[in-house]
Amino acid sequence: MNRLGHTIGWWGAPSVWALNTELGQTLPYVDCVTRHSWSGVATVVTLAVAIAASAWSARTARQLAGTERFVALSGSGISSIVAFAVVLQGVATLVVDPCMR
Secondary structure, three states, rough: OOHHHHHHHHHHHHHHHHHHHHHHHHHHHHHHHOOHHHHHHHHHHHHHHHHHHHHHHHHHHHOOOOHHHHHHHHHHHHHHHHHHOOOHHHHHHHHOOOOOO
């Protein structure tokens, strides 16, 4: 479980960013038909996972030293950057009308 804490920031948040990107391509059709913002829901969920991955990596880094600490802290930084990218994608999906995409 400790090894997972080292690397969750490296692969967890980028994976959900890829999932958010795919959902951002497919959900606007559903949003247009149903008139509900499933794209917004997907963005909120993926943002929560990215923030959780960042927090988990940062929390794990407190108990480590040396190279393992660097890996955990850099994973936390990567997850924070990915969370910001998810926010930017989310703003785009909420601003543009889904029927116009």
